[in-house]
Amino acid sequence: MLSKLEFVALDISGKNYLSWVLDAEIHLTAKGLCDCIIKGNKASSQDKAKAMIFLCHHLDESLKVEYLTVKDPLELWIGLKGMYDHLKTMVLPRARYEWMHLQFQDYKIVIEYNSVVFRITSQLKLCGEVIKYEDMLEKILTTFHASNMILQHQYREKGFKK
Helix, strand or coil, X not given: CCCCCCCCCECCCCCCHHHHHHHHHHHHHHCCCHHHHCCCCCCCHHHHHHHHHHHHHCECHHHHHHCCCCCCHHHHHHXXXXXXXXXXXXXXXXXXXXXXXXXXXXXXXXXXXXXXXHHHHHHHHHCCCCCCHHHXXXXXXXXXXXXXXXXXXXXXXXXXCC
16 A cells, blocks of 8 residues: 655645656656556556556645546646646746846855755756756856956866866
């Protein structure tokens, strides 16, 4: 019997949909059940049942009720995508805006800056846009305070990639 959640259940509001999808895909792949949520799959009825049990176990109770009659994990997957995938259109522009206006000099300590960078880049990644380490480094260097231009030049000369 499933009792412990491997990751946070999908909230009825969909606020965690993007991270939930990633977690669900990773766990289904690890369990050998990822084919069950791919269109035109040839998964066995037993694998589909296992995938369905797993997905439903990671849904908010209200969502379980809404999809109570659905027995195919692909149908559930498509239904949830239709309900929540539009969140990308809200998250992506905000994340792009935050990335564009991110300034290293606005933070007192590097840990705070890093935390914001990783939050923004994670949101971008969940929406299909990848920020490379080189992009992150360039963001730091180009947003150094004017008094640190010598340091910026030294970092560029060293050719750091991370």
